[in-house]
Amino acid sequence: MGGLTRVDSATMARWLEGSAVAMREQRDYLTQLDAAIGDADHGTNMDRGFASVVTKLEELDDSTPPGKLLVAAGSTLVSTVGGASGPLWGTALRRAGRSIGDGESFDGAALATALEAALDGVVKLGAARPGDKTMVDALEPAVRALRERVDGGASAADALVAAREAAEDGMHATVPLQASKGRASYLGERSIGHQDPGATSTVFILRALEQAVRERP
Numbered sequence: 672m673g674g675l676t677r678v679d680s681a682t683m684a685r686w687l688e689g690s691a692v693a694m695r696e697q698r699d700y701l702t703q704l705d706a707a708i709g710d711a712d713h714g715t716n717m718d719r720g721f722a723s724v725v726t727k728l729e730e731l732d733d734s735t736p737p738g739k740l741l742v743a744a745g746s747t748l749v750s751t752v753g754g755a756s757g758p759l760w761g762t763a764l765r766r767a768g769r770s771i772g773d774g775e776s777f778d779g780a781a782l783a784t785a786l787e788a789a790l791d792g793v794v795k796l797g798a799a800r801p802g803d804k805t806m807v808d809a810l811e812p813a814v815r816a817l818r819e820r821v822d823g824g825a826s827a828a829d830a831l832v833a834a835r836e837a838a839e840d841g842m843h844a845t846v847p848l849q850a851s852k853g854r855a856s857y858l859g860e861r862s863i864g865h866q867d868p869g870a871t872s873t874v875f876i877l878r879a880l881e882q883a884v885r886e887r888p
């Protein structure tokens with residue numbers, strides 16, 4: 672039964688650590704994508720930010736609740752990443768953490784609510800809508816799929832598979848779009864034909880979440 676899935680601090684730590692591993696592995700790829708339509712720093716930004724998050728996690732007490740862990744991770748991203756992605760993902764994680772609150776664990780429905788809060792934070796800060804060729808093009812359909820599956824009774828793990836798939840579709844769909852937010856928008860029509868770097872890192876982050884929840888001990 673899906674409703675019995677609980678997500679705790681250990682799961683959230685595995686998510687953030689898995690994201691850090693992915694950002695390290697994908698750093699050059701993400702930077703190449705950003706070289707085409709930005710300033711070639713997205714991979715280094717995300718790698719630096721998530722490496723700092725892992726350092727921050729090591730400083731935190733083992734009893735830190737999952738919501739507080741995400742708030743701390745978000746604040747770390749804001750303070751260590753200079754590019755647009757730092758404040759955007761930082762706000763996302765802080766908003767998700769605040770939504771989760773101080774409980775020791777939470778269920779799939781609370782996870783969906785947390786990611787809705789994360790998306791809301793990104794949209795409030797960056798004012799991007801789906802179709803603007805940003806991370807919102809991956810995050811928004813993922814959050815929608817997560818909510819639909821969880822409400823339909825799926826486990827958090829299964830719902831996250833659908834969420835990650837929706838993010839991948841959204842990421843691929845950024846290729847033919849013309850950017851209207853962020854640095855890529857300065858290129859106008861020349862931004863067409865390239866995959867958005869932030870939508871791409873979003874897929875890796877959601878994949879890490881999917882794996883962290885599936886691999887619950």
Ligand code: ADP
Binds near residue numbers: 755
């Ligand atoms: P910068 O653009 O400052 O160099 P990064 O290269 O780290 O920052 O991140 C670029 C990514 O940030 C883009 O690919 C896009 O997905 C995302 N992004 C940029 N501006 C916005 C925005 N206003 N709203 C949502 N996402 C944005």
Ligand code: MG
Binds near residue numbers: 709710711754854
């Ligand atoms: Mg950049």
